[in-house]
Amino acid sequence: MEGIQDSVAGTKLEYLFGACYRDTPDIHPLFKAWWAHTPEEEKTAFAAWVDWVEDRRRIHPGLHVYHYAAYEKTAMRRLAQQHATREIEIDNWLRNGLLVDLLPVVTSSIVLGEPSYSIKKVEHLYMDQREAGVTNAGDSVVAYLHWQLSDEPQVPGEAPEASAKLKAIEDYNREDCESTALLHDWLRQRKAELGLPEYPLQQSSEDEQELREPQPLELLSEQLLDEIPDPLADNNVTGPLGLSWKAHKLLAQLLSFHHREAKVGWWAYFDRRSKAELSPDELIDDGEAIAEVKWVGMDERPSARTGADIHHFRFDPSQPLKLHAGNGDGRLTVELPATGLKLDVDALDSKQGSVSLKLPW
Secondary structure: OEEEEEOOOOEEEEEEEEEEEOOOOOOOOEEEEEEOOOHHHHHHHHHHHHHHHHHHHHHOOOOOEEEOOOHHHHHHHHHHHHOOOOHHHHHHHHHOOOEEEHHHHHHHHOOOOOOOOOHHHHHHHOOOOOOOOOOOHHHHHHHHHHHHOOOOOOOEOOOOOOEHHHHHHHHHHHHHHHHHHHHHHHHHHHHHHOOOOOOOOOOOOOOOOOOOOOOHHHHHHHHHHHHOOOOOOOOOOEOOOOOEHHHHHHHHHHHOHHHHHHHHHHHHHHHHHHHHHHOHHHHHHOOOOOOOOEEEEEEEEEOOOOEEEEEEEEOOOOOOOOOOOOOOOOOOEEEEOOOOEEEEEEEEEOOOOEEEEEEEO
16 A cells, blocks of 8 residues: 655545455466545545455455555554444454464564565565666655646556556555565465475364454444435535434444444454564563563462462563553453463562463362
């Protein structure tokens, strides 16, 4: 995705959605683009992109969407909420691991002789030099600003029928997508050389994947939003509910507000689980995760009805923890990502770097 921030208005426009894909594994990646120059077009392009992926999922069960770094994942979440569209699809993608970030795979498996792990640096291992005139995200934004100030058409291509500036941006986006696809190919080749299995030893089938059903208020919100004319000439015209279309839209968006806001906490939780599996070092600076914990011992605590094993752990006390347990702080439960086991915290001392977990008998 390519986006531009309006610092004055406090808004952001994702003006280009790009994707590389293959229908057979032995061909060069094909490219498809969706452009948007207004918020309304952004909503349409985003919905069209999600629908395109869903169509391909039906044709290719087990499909994944590969990306590099967190920008696209973060943008998808924001756009689904901002435009109140395709939220269920994005939730299911996140829930079932459809999106695969190749950055932590690279950083945890490759020692790179470059100043950073930017994909522009990594691609020296598997790709020839790029040809597009636009070479990085900053150049893309500058080129788009120049296009906005020009009288060029709104479609990319050769002048004068189309815009050469937009064509340069699209070429850059295409090369970014091709680079991600080729990186995936290269990583699979390295894995085959090491004799590692083609797929994870435990992989859920399509039927086993959990799909979230829409909530009643979500369905009602979607119904109300579908009633709004597109395009809408005047927000103040009265609609079928006796409200102005402006109030009608506000009502529709407020219906699922609390459910939408609750997602943010769950997104953070699943992000931490993913980091714990792929790049646990990143959790050291996370105030709501205890990183690099080492088991130091265990003692039994019997009681009249039942008992528990108290497992004691040590960790680096320099971590900026926000977690508290004991002394009236209420119940705190932590999860061990390797097993999915959830245990209550019996004691936590962030200054001394110690935590004790309670495992009931």
